[in-house]
Amino acid sequence: MSAHTTTPPTDDLVDVAVIGAGTMGSMTLWQLAEQPGLSVLGIEQYGPAHSYGAFTGESRLYRAANKEGLIYTEAALTARRLWAELEAASGRRILERIGVLGVGPTGHDALEMTIRTATDNNLPIRVLDATDLRREYPQFHVEDDDMGVLDLLGGGLRPEVAVASALHEAQKHGARVLFDTTVRAIEPGSSPDAPVAIVLDEGGGARSSDTSSGGELRTVYARKVVVTAGSWTAQVLPELNDLVKPILFSLFWFMPRNVDAFAPDRLPGWMRDLGERHAFGVPSLDGYSFKLAPSIAGNEPAETWDALDFDLTREQVREVGRIGALMFPDVDPEPVRWSRHPDSTTADHVPVIDAIHDGRVVVAGGMSGNGFKFAPAYGRIAADLALTGTSTLQQSMFTVESHRARAAARAAGGTVDGADLILQGH
Numbered sequence: 322m323s324a325h326t327t328t329p330p331t332d333d334l335v336d337v338a339v340i341g342a343g344t345m346g347s348m349t350l351w352q353l354a355e356q357p358g359l360s361v362l363g364i365e366q367y368g369p370a371h372s373y374g375a376f377t378g379e380s381r382l383y384r385a386a387n388k389e390g391l392i393y394t395e396a397a398l399t400a401r402r403l404w405a406e407l408e409a410a411s412g413r414r415i416l417e418r419i420g421v422l423g424v425g426p427t428g429h430d431a432l433e434m435t436i437r438t439a440t441d442n443n444l445p446i447r448v449l450d451a452t453d454l455r456r457e458y459p460q461f462h463v464e465d466d467d468m469g470v471l472d473l474l475g476g477g478l479r480p481e482v483a484v485a486s487a488l489h490e491a492q493k494h495g496a497r498v499l500f501d502t503t504v505r506a507i508e509p510g511s512s513p514d515a516p517v518a519i520v521l522d523e524g525g526g527a528r529s530s531d532t533s534s535g536g537e538l539r540t541v542y543a544r545k546v547v548v549t550a551g552s553w554t555a556q557v558l559p560e561l562n563d564l565v566k567p568i569l570f571s572l573f574w575f576m577p578r579n580v581d582a583f584a585p586d587r588l589p590g591w592m593r594d595l596g597e598r599h600a601f602g603v604p605s606l607d608g609y610s611f612k613l614a615p616s617i618a619g620n621e622p623a624e625t626w627d628a629l630d631f632d633l634t635r636e637q638v639r640e641v642g643r644i645g646a647l648m649f650p651d652v653d654p655e656p657v658r659w660s661r662h663p664d665s666t667t668a669d670h671v672p673v674i675d676a677i678h679d680g681r682v683v684v685a686g687g688m689s690g691n692g693f694k695f696a697p698a699y700g701r702i703a704a705d706l707a708l709t710g711t712s713t714l715q716q717s718m719f720t721v722e723s724h725r726a727r728a729a730a731r732a733a734g735g736t737v738d739g740a741d742l743i744l745q746g747h
């Protein structure tokens with residue numbers, strides 16, 4: 322007999338449960354908890370603002386004039402407003418408003434789309450030619466045909482501070498969060514009115530080897546469930562295994578010889594396309610090194626979470642050293658530290674944010690290395706979908722149905738809706 326067929330005891334029944342209190346989960350919890358009279362439960366396999374998720378690593382880029390396509394503009398601008406609200410509520414600084422500079426060959430797709438997004442939405446940008454770049458941003462190696470686009474509303478987010486702040490706000494408004502508790506299964510059952518059963522392992526941890534409880538299981542129930550499990554999405558919702566895959570992204574920190582030139586008052590957040598190479602990063606936040614995140618070979622999605630390899634070969638690290646020194650001639654060609662973090666991805670990098678199982682289960686996953694900037698807006702969509710079944714911020718391309726249709730069109734070699742607008746972001 323499956324757990325949902327028993328009548329849930331009132332103490333164990335909540336209005337909304339959020340599975341995974343990382344980036345999207347903390348933002349969803351914060352916004353749900355602000356609704357009066359709603360019982361809200363968060364369930365997180367690790368502790369608050371832990372070091373295992375997609376949000377770890379000191380900084381994330383925020384861009385308003387985004388290069389991924391016009392479908393993201395409303396979410397980007399809503400998120401910017403919500404970041405400010407979270408800062409005001411928590412009294413903590415989350416977004417360093419330092420701008421983001423894209424540098425690449427004149428006519429590069431990403432720069433053209435940034436200009437188009439800014440023009441269509443009246444967003445402030447500056448366009449720089451190679452002479453401007455060399456004069457104003459001598460940190461970069463600049464080719465004669467390079468140009469730059471400075472997104473004046475962009476900046477660098479403090480991800481750990483953001484997640485911790487949203488969780489504190491959620492708890493302050495009455496949300497309960499169970500930490501070190503892993504959801505082993507959810508059972509929506511077939512009745513559209515039944516609460517969803519959630520099977521908890523109170524030992525916590527992603528793998529059975531992390532568990533200290535010896536696998537004690539307990540079932541709680543929720544009228545609506547939001548799954549914000551990041552790279553673990555398909556473990557909680559195996560039915561999305563074909564759409565949402567785990568992937569690793571790598572961060573490297575380099576030491577410039579003149580770190581003052583890499584301070585936030587001299588260097589904005591940045592993205593660089595140079596030949597075949599692409600990297601992004603933020604200025605020095607620790608006073609001695611600055612972050613550079615390159616696209617590196619072997620960065621494909623994995624079929625399962627356990628197949629992720631968190632290590633790098635010496636040759637991969639040396640290659641990144643070469644990229645760093647090529648893009649920034651004043652840095653030592655050896656990363657001073659590096660780390661790898663799991664995110665979830667979809668085939669065309671568009672997130673999956675949708676309500677499934679008769680609207681009783683909402684999923685926000687497949688953030689594809691690009692979710693942080695939008696997190697409070699995506700949390701708003703997830704909260705709206707759980708509460709009302711719709712959200713004005715949701716894009717039709719985010720739905721499971723649309724993802725499956727695009728996958729089928731790709732498999733058939735046909736025209737795929739929106740394919741021309743979508744570029745990998747961060």
Ligand SMILES: Cc1cc2nc3c(=O)[nH]c(=O)nc-3n(C[C@H](O)[C@H](O)[C@H](O)COP(=O)(O)OP(=O)(O)OC[C@H]3O[C@@H](n4cnc5c(N)ncnc54)[C@H](O)[C@@H]3O)c2cc1C
Nearest residue numbers: 341343344345366374375382504551688690692693694747
């Ligand atoms: C290295 C790196 C750099 C990036 N740079 C940028 C950037 O510059 N700008 C940008 O906008 N985006 C960036 N991103 C993307 C962005 O950080 C992610 O898309 C976003 O953080 C994903 O959030 P998430 O909530 O899906 O996953 P997470 O933040 O990982 O949250 C998932 C949570 O669910 C919990 N969980 C999972 N399974 C269970 C379970 N069964 N039971 C209980 N809890 C569970 C996990 O422990 C975790 O806390 C980057 C990502 C990485 C990895």
